[in-house]
Amino acid sequence: MPPTALAAPAARRAPARPSAAREGVLFGLLPLALLAAATVAGLALGARPVPPAVVLDTLGALLTGRGVPEGIDAAAVAARVPRTVTATLVGAALAVAGAALQGATRNPLGDPGLLGLSAGASLATAAGIAVGLGGSTAAIAGLAALGTLAAAVAVYAVAAAAARAGGAPGAPSPVALVLAGAAVTAGATAATTALLVLSPTVQDRFRFWAIGTVARADLGDAVLLAPVVGVGILLAAAAAPGLDALALGDDLAHGLGRRPGRTRAALLAAVVLLTGAAVALAGPVGFVGLLAPHALRRLRPATARALVLGCALWGAVLVVLADVLGRIVLAPAEIHLGVTTVVLGVPVLLALLRRPGVGA
């Protein structure tokens, strides 16, 4: 029995809501400030470092429509704008997609890369280009979204069939889903490589190969797909109260007046939009969807809405910084974004696999 001496009126109010202000800082203001700092770093650092004052000057000129000032430094900053904007969008999209996937499947290993969704999106994109469908960024994003959806259905069907064959029907285990995701990733990557070898058109137009990058990002693409990312994040945030209930099991979610089926459908739609947009912009970038939500859960957000919005901001910070890191470690050579995030993400995956209930 706990001591009942704590039942004083002052202590009574305290435990229910200690964190409203703390939550606003940790999941809002702090990552926003860091994102601003990371953006300046992203524009300043690279093969030719530029002083922050020039960065701010150039940024001011660009934002007020005065065009790029003269000089090599200003030109370098202007050239880094598309990749920084793209990295922001990709990071926000993938982190929120990861949080949505983990919540919808109650599976700590939910990540668009790990579950084969990014590879499926890449294959659909390459295949679409091969048959002449990849004429515009919108078409590529649509193909990527379709590939995400197809991969999600395939992975879930394979994992559920494995669970049935193993005598445990019901929701597939985290490991079954990840194994099915690995199989889909291997198959889709092989098929993508074959298309690259066989089709000169694909070779020419498919920018991402097997590893994601923002090195050749285009600002027009980013502007076109930003609303898609925005809608995906809003959809996930709108489904967040259902996600809070879903985390307690389907039975209790029903008891709380939520419809688990509808919540999952909304979350899957968000995942398809976000992953499709992210792959269309940067190709397969792994582990962001794993890293950001798990790190933020350690800060104990009171609601899934705080987690989703926090993921959007922290994911953007993470990917912008990962891109900067890839540019300065071996400058003037570059490490692709997809490699940097894997290097950052693998230790997290290993730590997760050691937790009880995941490997079982």
Next chain:
Amino acid sequence: MTTTTPAPTPGADPAGLRLRGVELGYGPASAPPVVGPMDLDLPAGRVTAVIGANACGKSTLLRGLTRQLPLRAGSIDVLDRDAAALSARAYARTVALLPQHPVAPEGMTVAQLVERGRNPHRGLLGGRAPGDDDAVASALERADLLGLADRDVSTLSGGQRQRAWLALVLAQATPVVLLDEPTSYLDLNHQVELLDLVRGLPDPTGRAPRATVVAVLHELSLAARVADHMVALAGGRVAAAGTPAEVLVPEVLATVFGLDADVVPDPLLGHPVVLPRGAGDRGAREGAA
């Protein structure tokens, strides 16, 4: 004693839950129903214990009462309102469920878990409602969890964790509470403690002094201790309904559980206590005599 369609006991309390011609089942409509057709009245402001052998339809009945499983036929009135006329969230503000196997998410404090019970009281986007803090605080206090409010749920003992789930249901602040085997896996002292807590649940709407509680329970003597009203199910039908003293009689126990048993009154509290007899027990006793 074994009536399939019991009329409400004369002079009984008004019905909290009124089932008429209810049929529940899984799969195609041509498959035989798991529960029903069933007429059943569960008194308002009282604790009803639902007992029965495994696979008799207890959990299916509870799923029907939460509307998780749609009715194949019939109707359910909750506190004199047709359940079908209420939205999912309005229904969740009237009827709360503590399922048998709720999932405890990782990295969550007791206070955060209990606050999830406020979910149906919030707006569509999940903004906090004015009564949230008070409801959570009073739920924590009633379940004696104030000292554990900031503890991680995964560090709680079995008894504490079950009290935390009950506090979540309390924070939902509904006049009707459904409990699916709330005492499984608990030590006997924690079972008694939890069931006493269940018996004292207030009706948050103030309509009645106590909430309408329906609990599926396995341990018959404990069920008799906590319950005002008892329903015995067999094969998806009502085998007996009434006070624990009316339901827990050797004939009903033989029909429902296939159990040979004697029933004696508790010497202190007076509720019936079931004494099971195995195949050899009576013979051994007669042989000795």
